[in-house]
Amino acid sequence: MPHATLTRRTVLQAAGALTLFHANSGSAAAAASAERKLVIVILRGAADGLSAVPAFADPDYARLRSRLAIAPPSEKDGALPLAQGFGLHPQMPFLHSLWTEQSLAVLHAAASPYRDRSHFDGQDVLESGGAKVFAIGDGWLNRALAPPAAREAVGIGRTIPLILRGPAPVKSWSPSFIAAPNADTVSRLMDLYAGDPVLGPSLAQAVETSAIAGSANMPEPGGMRGAYGAGANLQMAEAATKLLSAPGGPAAAAMSIDGWDTHANQGAATGQIAQRFKNLDDTLKALKTGLGTHWAKTVVIVATEFGRTVAMNGTNGSDHGQGSVAFCCGGAVKGGRILGDWPGLSPKALFEGRDLAPVNDLRALFAAALAQHWGLDRTTLETRIFPDAKGLARFEGLITT
């Protein structure tokens, strides 16, 4: 099926129909604050931090990880060297180039405050910014959009992730594979949705968003498989960059990459997880390429709900654990740094005898980005954005202010 997008003319028609809905958005202050872009990439399924950033110099690493271990940089298929005995998975050369140009910082042994091992509850805590499961019903990134700056955000994907849900209106976008809606039909539906508090605002935002992202030059049709596979992630990254770069475009975007729950046949330098890392690397590269000159003022944070067991399990994979790794990269990042503490992998250091101890609070990284990149004050951060988060590490100087 040929790939169709909104044509320029229908876009203009649809956008015209929308003017009434957006009559009072877009002040000069909002425009200035939107220049600093923040992209959150959530790896869903608990990505293995010890495979992403192998601690190859830790005396217990190779033994515990067994067939999941990534070799030191000096060996065949070895890690790409970072610092302090850490490396990057060999399938992430782009991310490594960011390290070399000091645009990548790494937070290892990191986790949200969640200490159990349910994906869904873990993602709830990661995205809500709460200290406990179901403590808050909306997402921290949405709360961080609040006035006075009144930034805007877009969710890339078929559903709006919790991290972006909340009082501030957000847009959403995902790739389409069939003919775009007729602008006249959309405008008639707008009338029908006038009294519907859910569908009315939702459709209004969609028309505006597709006017920008829909005109993107999509990669080849991709077909149905593209909607789930590696190609879809690239397509989503490309659309995110188009939306973010558009004049008056949003300041933030959130997207998810699935498929990290590697319980069986995980692989190491090659195999299942290696393919995921390659796709993540390509996706990040697409972000940089697509953002062009905006990259210099961009921060991208890659995080996951929790890590995986240090030791390989009985099926050449790993089970749900605690500490994992997070990346903070972008032109605005003063990187080349390993952030936080390293608890080590000795038997005594492991959480409940099995997991990398989550000694670094992921919220500290999010808060540092919001403080240094967007200028949110500490009180707001530690009470409203991340309730019960007093005394987070500050990672001063992480971002060019």
Added chain:
Amino acid sequence: MTGGFSDLLLNVCRHPAMLLYLDQAQSRGPTSPAGQRANTGLNENLAREVLELMTLGAQGGYTQADVTEFAKALTGWTLVSKPVRERVPTLELGAFVFIPQFHEPGPRTVLGKTYAQAGEDQAAAILRDLSVHPATARTIATKLARHFISDEPPPGAVAALAAAFTRSNGSLPALHETLIGLPEAWDAQARKFKSPNDFIVSGLRLTGLNKVEDRALIAAYTQLGQVPYRAPSPKGWPDDAASWSGGDALMKRIEWAQALGQRLGSSIKPAERANDVLGPVLRPVTRQAIERAESADQGLTLALMSPEFQWR
């Protein structure tokens, strides 16, 4: 659907698709004959998801130790692989089988109760106990109330369903009967936004199309984000409006409705059809919009995408 929750749970855990999906087929007791010999061991994926998603719920009060013990009890629950079938040709390839050589020997303690059964009965006994646990009653009651009443299930309805679950030992017909009798289920304020599956099925019913090519159907589910058997995680599909009603998702629905409208052309009188399907729910303003559409296919698109049809 006409039996007990206990049977449903046990059958799900013996289903080859589940055994493969949550890695149970490969799990081996660490000290079982197979575990000692081969390069394989315990996998706790199914055990955890049974506790978290199918029975007690994440806040149901179990520990990591319970997960591990239950996973050990489940070892041996697997399906007939090619090597197994070569040895025992009477077995059906891919069917559920209990293989004692994979099973972790010894008693297991889950939620404080010790299970001394040998073999397959051990995990079955744990599953049966889990299936009637009070936390399970709450889990199932909440899921049913959320699915059939509203995204924020009324506490009274959840309590009534949980009581019916406990009273009937998890009889599904008893639960369905209770649900139908609940005043909350008939409250006009309680509404659910249709999932893509609800929308596609009800949309095709509205059009009266009774034959759709498989490819077109799969394309529709893909486009709307709910491909059968491809739920994003073991938790299954989201069951709330917030997950499905994003602007982009609405656009995808319009695209599909429009394609359907174009396909049917003027073979349907959309206003009449909307009236037949929606009855008193159809607002005059919607009826008027459908009647004033510039074409029959636009009228059908408006009917399918009307708020009245999008909510159930």
